[in-house]
Amino acid sequence: MSKAMEPDLQTPLRRTSGQAAKEWSHPSNHWLRGFVLDNRASLGTLAVFIVMMAVFIIANPTVFSTWYLYSSVLTTLPVALFVVVPLVFVVTCGEIDLSFPATMGFASWVFALVVQAGYDPFLGIAAAVVTGTLLGFLVGSLVVYGGLSSLIATLGMNFLLRGLIQIINEGKSTALTNLADSAAYKIFSSQIWGIPVQIFWAIAFVVFSALLYNRHRFGAQVKVVGDNPDSAKQMGIDVKLVRVKVFVFTGIGAAIAGTFSVMINFTWWPTAGDGYLLPVLASVFVGGTPTWGGIGTVVGGAIGAVTVSFIQTGVVAAGLSGFYVQFFNGLIIILSLLGHKWNQARYR
Amino acid sequence: MGERIIELRDIKKSYGQVYALGGVNLSVDRGEVVGLIGDNGAGKSTLIKILSGVVKPTSGEILVRGKPVSGWSAARSRDAGIETVFQDRALAVQQTIVRNIFMGRELTGFMGWLKVNKEIAEASRLMREIGFTSKVFTPQSIVGQLSGGERQGVAIARAIYKQAELIILDEPTTALSLTETAKVFHFVRQVRASGRSILFIGHNIHHVFDIADRFVVLDRGKVALTADRSEVKSAEDLINFMEDVAHPGGLPGLHEGAEQRA
Numbered sequence: 001m002s003k004a005m006e007p008d009l010q011t012p013l014r015r016t017s018g019q020a021a022k023e024w025s026h027p028s029n030h031w032l033r034g035f036v037l038d039n040r041a042s043l044g045t046l047a048v049f050i051v052m053m054a055v056f057i058i059a060n061p062t063v064f065s066t067w068y069l070y071s072s073v074l075t076t077l078p079v080a081l082f083v084v085v086p087l088v089f090v091v092t093c094g095e096i097d098l099s100f101p102a103t104m105g106f107a108s109w110v111f112a113l114v115v116q117a118g119y120d121p122f123l124g125i126a127a128a129v130v131t132g133t134l135l136g137f138l139v140g141s142l143v144v145y146g147g148l149s150s151l152i153a154t155l156g157m158n159f160l161l162r163g164l165i166q167i168i169n170e171g172k173s174t175a176l177t178n179l180a181d182s183a184a185y186k187i188f189s190s191q192i193w194g195i196p197v198q199i200f201w202a203i204a205f206v207v208f209s210a211l212l213y214n215r216h217r218f219g220a221q222v223k224v225v226g227d228n229p230d231s232a233k234q235m236g237i238d239v240k241l242v243r244v245k246v247f248v249f250t251g252i253g254a255a256i257a258g259t260f261s262v263m264i265n266f267t268w269w270p271t272a273g274d275g276y277l278l279p280v281l282a283s284v285f286v287g288g289t290p291t292w293g294g295i296g297t298v299v300g301g302a303i304g305a306v307t308v309s310f311i312q313t314g315v316v317a318a319g320l321s322g323f324y325v326q327f328f329n330g331l332i333i334i335l336s337l338l339g340h341k342w343n344q345a346r347y348r
Numbered sequence: 349m350g351e352r353i354i355e356l357r358d359i360k361k362s363y364g365q366v367y368a369l370g371g372v373n374l375s376v377d378r379g380e381v382v383g384l385i386g387d388n389g390a391g392k393s394t395l396i397k398i399l400s401g402v403v404k405p406t407s408g409e410i411l412v413r414g415k416p417v418s419g420w421s422a423a424r425s426r427d428a429g430i431e432t433v434f435q436d437r438a439l440a441v442q443q444t445i446v447r448n449i450f451m452g453r454e455l456t457g458f459m460g461w462l463k464v465n466k467e468i469a470e471a472s473r474l475m476r477e478i479g480f481t482s483k484v485f486t487p488q489s490i491v492g493q494l495s496g497g498e499r500q501g502v503a504i505a506r507a508i509y510k511q512a513e514l515i516i517l518d519e520p521t522t523a524l525s526l527t528e529t530a531k532v533f534h535f536v537r538q539v540r541a542s543g544r545s546i547l548f549i550g551h552n553i554h555h556v557f558d559i560a561d562r563f564v565v566l567d568r569g570k571v572a573l574t575a576d577r578s579e580v581k582s583a584e585d586l587i588n589f590m591e592d593v594a595h596p597g598g599l600p601g602l603h604e605g606a607e608q609r610a
Contacts (some may be wrong), residue, residue: 076488150386217460224451234438235452294442347441347492 010309013335017310022328029291044343048286048336049307052314059318069317076266077309078202080276081302082257084283085209086250088301089219093246093283093291094226099139099154100280103159104273107251108258109165112268121184121263123327128255135161136251140244158277165270172319173269188262204254210298227294271325282329283308286336292346307332350378353514353545354413354428358406359529361394368394369405376514376545381536384549384561390548390566393462399547400432401425411420413473415546428511429466433520441492441499446471448491449506474505479538496527501535508539517537521555533559553590557583567593 019168034044057064083100090097107128114124139157143150190197213219224232225242233239254273260270287304289296311332317323355375359370369391376382384394397403401422410420412428439448449471455463466476470489480501485494491502500520507515517536522527536559550556556563563580565573572593579584 160463211461215462215464217454217462219457220447220450220454220462221452223443224440224447227442229442231438232451237452294440346488 003212005070034195038120038298039297040343041340042098042297042303045286045288045297045300045303045307045336048332049303049310052307052332053310056310056314057304063319064314067194069313071194073306073309073313075196077306078196078198079257079261080280080283080305080309081202081206082253082260082281082289083250083276084290084301084305085206085298086246086253087280087284088287088289088298089209089213089222090250090290091245092213092226092293092296093142093243094229095141095150095243095246097154097247097250098152098277098281099135099157099161100250100257101273101275101277103132103139103254104163104258104261104276105165105270106135106258107263108254108268108272109169109174109270111207111259111262114178115176115179116174118178121179122184123254124153124260125184125186128259129252132251132255132258133248134251134254136248136254137244140247140252143247144240144243149285157169162274163262165201171270173270176262176266176268179263180265185263188260198264201260205253206298213296213298218242218245223294223296242312244293268304280305281309281335286333288336288344290340290344290346294345304336307336350380350543352377353412353413355411357409357411359395359405361391361398361403362406362518363477367468367569371408372509372566373490374564374571376547378513378545379540379543380479380562381540383547383556384425384547384566385453385527385551385553385563385590387551387590389526389568391569392547392566394569395438395516395566396432399425399430399516401430417600422528426510429511430516431507431510431514432516432518432528433500433507433511434518438503439491443489444488444490445475445485445494445502446487448502449474449487449509451506453510471505472476472510474509476503477508477538477542478535478541493507495531496524497531500524500532504535504539508542508544512544514547516549518549519551520548521550522553529555529600551581554583557586560606565590565593 035338053064063069078248085314087097087100106287111121111124111128115121116128127140142148142157143153146153188197190201197256213222221232221237221242222245224235225237225239229239232242257276260272261272268320283304285304285305286303287297289301308329315328316322327345351462353376355373357373358368358370359374365576372395373380374384374395384392384395390432398405398420401420401424404420410417412424417424417428440451443451446467450467454460457463457471468487473479475487478501480498482498485498491499494502500517504515504517508523521531524532536548539546548560549554557580561577563573563575563577563586564571565586567590574590
């Protein structure tokens with residue numbers, strides 16, 4: 001009994017020379033194998049993306065070698081990334097947030113109002129982020145402290161907030177013509193060496209969030225709460241506060257996303273953000289974050305967003321008619337889910 | 349035996365007219381494994397809840413290291429170094445061993461960023477301390493890959509990290525195979541060797557007999573027997589005693605059988 005815990009029967013046959021002295025060792029000590037095992041979900045998503053792109057490129061090599069195609073995807077993709085990434089936190093925490101499109105619309109409306117009133121766009125961005133934070137807190141509190149189902153409550157909030165925007169604006173859009181000359185536009189929405197600058201901000205956001213998810217107390221607690229809330233509570237974690245925080249994070253992400261989408265078009269529409277609901281949700285799950293909570297992948301979610309963004313562009317560019325877009329959307333989602341199901345075991 | 353970690357004196361707990369505990373005396377010394385045995389409904393779980401401060405006793409006295417404590421609560425229990433490890437639902441099984449050990453008490457540096465290497469080193473040290481060494485698993489292995497006994501080990505290591513002096517193991521070997529039970533016993537012995545105490549609760553008398561230094565038999569809210577290991581010859585003695593307690597007149601069939609064997 002005082003021997004080492006595991007009888008050698010359990011270790012697969014292999015050369016153990018040189019490892020006998022180590023108390024902790026892994027059967028797959030090679031760094032590459034460890035890396036693959038630790039990141040299997042996001043690597044699986046990357047594989048799906050690469051296969052899909054290969055099919056598109058083979059179908060129409062000339063179109064896919066033009067920079068314009070990638071440039072247009074890189075302009076709109078960042079908007080999605082700013083909401084996909086916080087949603088990975090929400091889903092990991094065992095919740096869902098369907099209210100982010102309305103939050104995008106609401107926060108970018110505040111941005112548009114501030115800019116239209118002649119204030120600096122930086123102030124508008126700050127006002128939008130504050131709005132997103134407050135809306136996220138409102139939605140989160142409603143779900144957590146109100147004890148409501150997040151699926152239904154956030155759906156309700158999405159309609160309610162969008163309805164408010166529509167009632168007040170009566171369907172009218174706001175043009176922001178003076179935006180193009182501002183410093184904020186140059187920093188957040190211009191081009192560097194022909195590359196849309198938004199993508200750099202989005203990548204920075206993804207990297208920061210991935211660190212937050214894997215290397216910060218917040219990410220650690222989000223995962224534990226999604227995995228086993230009873231245990232988390234017993235260990236002194238404020239489970240409700242953690243849940244509210246993920247909604248606040250989504251609100252902030254949605255505010256940034258909404259602001260970026262307005263800056264691309266120089267116009268705010270009362271429908272701003274509406275079209276993002278389903279593609280963004282699909283991206284999270286295509287990216288390899290499972291629905292049951294406790295685990296997930298930020299980088300996978302980002303790759304999922306890239307995949308979903310390229311489906312539409314790719315299908316049309318590959319020479320198929322626009323009628324094929326939805327079909328391929330569905331095909332990629334189903335194939336990804338099947339792949340992830342095979343790729344990751346659920347521990348109970 | 350060393351210092352007296354905790355002592356319960358004449359603890360009574362009633363729910364309305366019903367007495368769950370009718371005057372229980374129980375003490376645990378430093379470096380001792382106390383086995384608490386009792387049938388379903390004997391009051392074991394009420395006693396655990398009182399020790400962990402979740403339930404307040406109707407009357408009676410609680411002494412921590414010889415000093416009476418007033419206003420017993422979950423916080424007081426934690427301050428006294430009492431940690432309860434429940435069999436189920438204690439761990440987040442999709443997370444790593446490290447994340448479970450530091451759940452709610454993450455080792456963080458600047459602005460809440462995790463000190464990952466420090467956590468791994470500290471987890472390794474804790475696992476070594478309870479005798480959990482493995483060729484297969486590392487502190488970064490997922491708890492869901494571990495067997496039932498090994499999961500108990502993670503929960504015990506977490507309790508030790510929380511500076512526990514007395515670890516209450518609630519049915520730790522129920523539903524475990526023989527090899528898994530042996531692992532849990534191994535951890536328990538290591539914890540005892542490190543000078544901490546364990547209250548081992550179970551209804552498998554053979555398990556409790558194998559591991560405990562002292563036995564406390566609970567029956568219908570009262571302590572029916574307290575015995576040192578030296579006073580009890582075999583697990584069968586304990587079983588016979590419990591049968592006598594449960595059926596004072598004796599079940600005719602059972603006793604005839606026992607006499608025939610003798």
